[in-house]
Amino acid sequence: MSDTPAFVLPDSLAEIRDEFLELPESDRLQLLLEFSNELPAVSDEVATHPEMTERVAECQSPVYIYLELTDGAVTMHATAPAEAPTTRGFASILAQGIAGLSPEAVLAIPDDFPQSIGLTRVVSPLRISGMTGMLMRAKRQVRTRLAAA
Template sequence: MALPAKLQAVLDLIRSLPQELKAQVLLEYAKKVPTPPPEVELERVPECQTPFFLRAEVEGGGVRLYFFVPDEAPTVKAFAGLLKEGLEGESPEAVLAVPATFYRGAGLEELLTPLRLRGLEAALLRLQEQVRHAL
């Protein structure tokens, strides 16, 4: 199954950039992560060394995402922004169909350490687990 169009567009943008601009654009996604409302109960992604909290809910047939990552961790916060940009509002089925290694081929492997990429995978898997539970 193909990736959701918004997620594919994000990856295509990153893929199209020269190496020196990839990090800069990735960090722009960190700025797109709003603070979640206080009533939203977030779950920590324990596989991430940096504090990374998330909540996925299903509302009206679409997935709603909430994240909290400290501003002092902009690269990790960029992962949250990338997931939010690419998956917010998608159907639960589309979110559940995203493979853990969805980022491969976009050039993130050259930019980020394997440990950081595993954290991104873990965040997606935790998000998918919450979507399954919501269904």
């Protein structure tokens, strides 16, 4: 028996993944663009204190994230420019999919989740790398918040 946590995709992200995979590959980019319009607004605290956020260097566009832990639930705040709709869509997928999860559930998200949603032939590898960077930084921030608690 191993002490390594099982990597299990939370229902929220599994539903998003399935929504993409149910579409023909040619329609998946449109769904990603729809997600870009649904990026949740950051909290007033994060909006007035942008220094709380962390730049996701793997993204060509200026993407900033901040994860908070409140009463055992994770919230991901993300900003991405409207001029970068695919990147903004990826940020939205993660922000919506992570919302309300426990820290342990966030840490158990498979690292290859960005590759699993059926967009690897629709968007550039650089964009997929950006989403992977967002996920890795989100996990690191969760680990940091847990260690500080």
